[in-house]
Amino acid sequence: MLNDALAGFRCVDFSWVFAGPYAGQLLGDLGMEMIKIESRKRMDVVRNYPPFAFDDRRLNSSGYWNTHNRSKYSINLDMKSEKARELVTQLIAKSDLVLENFSARGMKAIGFEYERLREINPRIIYCSMAGFGHRGPYKNYVAYGPMQESQAGIVNLTGWSDGQPSRVGTSYPDAAAGVSAAFMIVGALRHAGRTGQGQWIDLGQTLTSVALTDTAVIEYTVNGDIQQRIGDYNRFFAPHNVYPCSGDDQWCAISVENESEFASLAETIGHPELAVDVRFATNAARLQNRQELDEIISQWTAQNGHYEVMHILQAAGVAAGAVLTTGEFVEDEHIKARGFMESFDHPVVGEKFYPGVPFKMSLTPGYIHRPAPCLGADTEYIFKNLLGMSDEHIKQLDDEGILI
Amino acid sequence: MAGDAGSPTSMSLFSDILVLDLTSTIRGMHCTKMFGDYGAEVILVEPIGGSRARHIGPFANGKPDREASLHFAHHNRNKQSITLNLHKTRGQELLRDLVHSADILVEDWPVGALDALGLGFADLHQINPRLVMCSITGFGQTGPYAGYKTSNIIEDAMGSLMSITGPADKPPTMTGAQQAEHITAMHAAFATVSALLYRDIHNAGQHIDVSAQECVANVLENAIEQYTYAGIVRKRAGSRHGTAWPCTVFPCKDGYIGMCCTQLKEVRAAVLLAEDQELADDPVLDNQFERRSRADELEPRLVAGYMKYGKSELFHKGQELGCPIGMTSDARDLADDPHLNEVGFFAEFDHPVIGTYKDIAAPVYLNETPGVMQSSAPLVGQHTAEILHSVGLGEAELSFLRADGVI
Numbered sequence: 001m002l003n004d005a006l007a008g009f010r011c012v013d014f015s016w017v018f019a020g021p022y023a024g025q026l027l028g029d030l031g032m033e034m035i036k037i038e039s040r041k042r043m044d045v046v047r048n049y050p051p052f053a054f055d056d057r058r059l060n061s062s063g064y065w066n067t068h069n070r071s072k073y074s075i076n077l078d079m080k081s082e083k084a085r086e087l088v089t090q091l092i093a094k095s096d097l098v099l100e101n102f103s104a105r106g107m108k109a110i111g112f113e114y115e116r117l118r119e120i121n122p123r124i125i126y127c128s129m130a131g132f133g134h135r136g137p138y139k140n141y142v143a144y145g146p147m148q149e150s151q152a153g154i155v156n157l158t159g160w161s162d163g164q165p166s167r168v169g170t171s172y173p174d175a176a177a178g179v180s181a182a183f184m185i186v187g188a189l190r191h192a193g194r195t196g197q198g199q200w201i202d203l204g205q206t207l208t209s210v211a212l213t214d215t216a217v218i219e220y221t222v223n224g225d226i227q228q229r230i231g232d233y234n235r236f237f238a239p240h241n242v243y244p245c246s247g248d249d250q251w252c253a254i255s256v257e258n259e260s261e262f263a264s265l266a267e268t269i270g271h272p273e274l275a276v277d278v279r280f281a282t283n284a285a286r287l288q289n290r291q292e293l294d295e296i297i298s299q300w301t302a303q304n305g306h307y308e309v310m311h312i313l314q315a316a317g318v319a320a321g322a323v324l325t326t327g328e329f330v331e332d333e334h335i336k337a338r339g340f341m342e343s344f345d346h347p348v349v350g351e352k353f354y355p356g357v358p359f360k361m362s363l364t365p366g367y368i369h370r371p372a373p374c375l376g377a378d379t380e381y382i383f384k385n386l387l388g389m390s391d392e393h394i395k396q397l398d399d400e401g402i403l404i
Numbered sequence: 405m406a407g408d409a410g411s412p413t414s415m416s417l418f419s420d421i422l423v424l425d426l427t428s429t430i431r432g433m434h435c436t437k438m439f440g441d442y443g444a445e446v447i448l449v450e451p452i453g454g455s456r457a458r459h460i461g462p463f464a465n466g467k468p469d470r471e472a473s474l475h476f477a478h479h480n481r482n483k484q485s486i487t488l489n490l491h492k493t494r495g496q497e498l499l500r501d502l503v504h505s506a507d508i509l510v511e512d513w514p515v516g517a518l519d520a521l522g523l524g525f526a527d528l529h530q531i532n533p534r535l536v537m538c539s540i541t542g543f544g545q546t547g548p549y550a551g552y553k554t555s556n557i558i559e560d561a562m563g564s565l566m567s568i569t570g571p572a573d574k575p576p577t578m579t580g581a582q583q584a585e586h587i588t589a590m591h592a593a594f595a596t597v598s599a600l601l602y603r604d605i606h607n608a609g610q611h612i613d614v615s616a617q618e619c620v621a622n623v624l625e626n627a628i629e630q631y632t633y634a635g636i637v638r639k640r641a642g643s644r645h646g647t648a649w650p651c652t653v654f655p656c657k658d659g660y661i662g663m664c665c666t667q668l669k670e671v672r673a674a675v676l677l678a679e680d681q682e683l684a685d686d687p688v689l690d691n692q693f694e695r696r697s698r699a700d701e702l703e704p705r706l707v708a709g710y711m712k713y714g715k716s717e718l719f720h721k722g723q724e725l726g727c728p729i730g731m732t733s734d735a736r737d738l739a740d741d742p743h744l745n746e747v748g749f750f751a752e753f754d755h756p757v758i759g760t761y762k763d764i765a766a767p768v769y770l771n772e773t774p775g776v777m778q779s780s781a782p783l784v785g786q787h788t789a790e791i792l793h794s795v796g797l798g799e800a801e802l803s804f805l806r807a808d809g810v811i
Contacts, residue, residue: 003606005601018625026591026594030598050626050647051626051629051633051636052634063629063632063634064629066629132743135769137746138743141723142723142728143730146645147651147662149730150662150731151719151730151731151733153581153734153735153738154580156660158579158580159570164571165660166569166577166642166653167642167662168565168579168583169567169570170568170623170624170627172579172583172623174625175587175623176586176623179591180590180767180768181768183438184768186597186598187597188770190597190604191417191773193601194420198772199770199771199772199773203769204767204768204769208768210744210764210767211764212581212587213764214478215462215478217735217750217762218474218477218478219462219735220736221739221761221763222758223466223474225462226734226736227734231574232578234557235461236460240555240557242566242576244575251561252561253566310552314551314552319552319555321552321562323561323564323566323567323576325567326637326638328564330628333548334543334547334548334617335621337546337547337548338547338615340615340618340621354629354632355618355624358614359592359615359618359619360545361610362612362613363602363610364610
């Protein structure tokens with residue numbers, strides 16, 4: 001049996017969509033027991049988001065849901081009922097963490113705001129992930145990843161200087177908030193172990209993305225400069241771009257940071273003289289003449305496939321990376337050698353591959369502990385094992401419509 | 405330090421932790437910063453001439469100076485600096501001395517480079533079996549690309565994020581502000597703190613191998629599953645969301661706004677914000693798939709309305725109507741934002757060369773152990789003597805080490 005870094009820790013998980021579930025995915029893959037609370041009346045909306053394994057979009061067949069909710073348990077509870085809230089109270093008393101990404105009003109509506117959680121369990125770590133957090137003038141503003149990215153300043157810096165700013169091709173702020181939450185949660189659990197003190201992690205999703213704008217703020221406050229988007233260029237180094245390759249819509253990224261790398265690049269593309277050409281010999285000159293240089297490099301890259309360009313340049317000590325499609329990524333020999341994609345057998349969709357854990361820990365390797373649960377699949381298991389409930393009691397609750 | 409700082413006497417989240425920082429890229433520096441921002445003691449180990457990051461712009465007032473790199477200052481606040489020549493035997497010995505009392509060591513060197521100096525995990529684990537060592541590289545420590553060079557654009561490309569970012573009629577587009585590097589750093593910090601918790605309980609350190617390529621691919625939401633579930637290779641298609649509408653970036657009078665409406669009431673709010681009552685009453689809005697399929701035809705009507713107003717006005721007015729809208733903020737919008745300022749998102753730093761300035765502080769608020777801004781970024785080797793005194797070296801030996809090019 002493999003060691004788990006987070007074995008013995010338990011979470012009552014109200015999170016849904018992407019940000020909260022991504023935090024839970026990371027925690028669950030390292031062995032935390034994640035108990036996700038849903039109901040047939042109010043299931044996680046991404047259970048109905050594409051892609052689906054079947055054309056009829058049947059329940060429990062969403063790849064979106066199944067990837068971010070593996071390594072978790074699912075129980076059904078109608079949170080509108082007093083009895084359900086009592087059961088959740090018992091679960092919280094036996095847990096280390098409560099996780100949610102509702103709006104700032106959400107937990108109050110179901111009767112579990114922080115004051116109440118602390119009454120139930122003084123050592124509890126409560127992680128809320130509202131769009132703008134629970135403090136400040138925007139605390140009640142609605143916010144989802146694709147527009148948080150705008151508000152946070154990342155969109156303005158992504159894209160081409162002669163066109164509109166661009167969203168990143170994924171709901172990036174959700175993921176950034178999710179991994180930030182997972183980091184703070186484990187830090188707070190450790191602190192609770194050390195001091196006995198529980199606490200409230202008040203994470204604002206938009207704020208965790210603003211924190212990733214690199215030097216944008218400090219450049220403004222120190223130099224008065226407002227950074228602008230510049231496509232695939234780097235402000236400080238050249239060449240730095242994607243270059244067209246021989247295949248259809250095939251590209252390879254190349255970035256050069258110093259003279260010796262540039263000399264290797266020049267040699268490899270058959271133009272060693274560029275390294276001593278006044279237009280390109282220094283980084284400053286290359287920045288000045290980067291368009292001209294990019295044209296010369298493109299003439300060479302266009303004769304080769306994107307993988308070929310990458311392998312040839314890397315062999316020469318130049319940073320190069322093929323722009324992989326998602327399909328190429330999954331089939332990539334390096335990704336396969338690393339065993340990054342993990343497969344598991346799911347009761348509805350069968351055997352599929354999923355992105356696994358993006359780091360390897362020598363003593364406590366994270367891994368997908370169990371397939372994403374079908375809606376309510378673990379209700380009985382959790383109530384029996386955790387709350388010591390009898391079959392009759394569970395049946396009674398079910399008859400009363402609590403376990404809907 | 406002002407801002408969201410906890411009282412220095414209260415216990416901070418990582419007040420018992422010593423981090424040795426052998427990093428000089430964002431994927432490394434941002435990771436150790438996350439520990440320093442919450443109270444860890446972080447010792448940045450630099451080569452004699454200073455970190456590579458000190459030579460990267462932007463620079464204060466545009467003048468290249470290794471003490472005035474804003475890139476360095478932003479990523480290295482709350483850290484102390486020691487210079488150590490790790491290519492000399494004595495420098496390696498001193499690092500091993502520091503490892504004795506360290507909890508965490510983070511490094512972003514090329515694969516095998518520290519092992520070659522006798523400073524790999526196998527060596528350091530012998531010295532301190534409780535050490536958590538985190539190695540962050542572009543492609544991980546194993547596999548055919550392990551030795552490949554990297555940078556943000558390479559990671560965006562190889563993690564396949566770039567293939568789905570940007571307009572269809574442009575080349576694949578890099579993320580702004582180095583997102584591949586940042587997201588990698590955050591996953592590294594999560595793995596490291598998890599190993600630290602395990603170490604507390606089981607008294608055993610370990611080695612963590614972080615791959616930037618994998619971290620990027622891990623945050624693609626559902627794009628990888630589109631391939632593994634449905635055989636669909638997603639293409640870049642601009643800012644429009646695949647299923648929700650309106651969920652994109654729109655121009656307005658003085659810039660751009662971003663919005664993402666999923667529920668009908670939010671869609672109506674977006675339309676009312678454009679002052680198009682006729683469209684608000686149109687049943688075309690009722691069906692999610694129908695309104696998305698008619699985006700080309702409907703969006704100009706919204707834009708016509710939004711072009712009459714500025715981004716800030718649209719943001720607040722839209723939010724009051726219940727529309728999930730944000731303005732496409734630039735640096736000034738962020739620095740002046742009333743919400744960010746009120747919740748203590750920024751702190752004031754005082755740096756001997758750069759001066760006094762405002763920058764982002766610890767982004768997440770913890771009610772018992774909030775972030776602690778301990779200091780601005782260190783000067784090259786600012787703490788060398790102090791740190792080496794603490795491992796028992798005297799003044800005479802320091803002079804000798806200086807003369808010998810070790811520190």
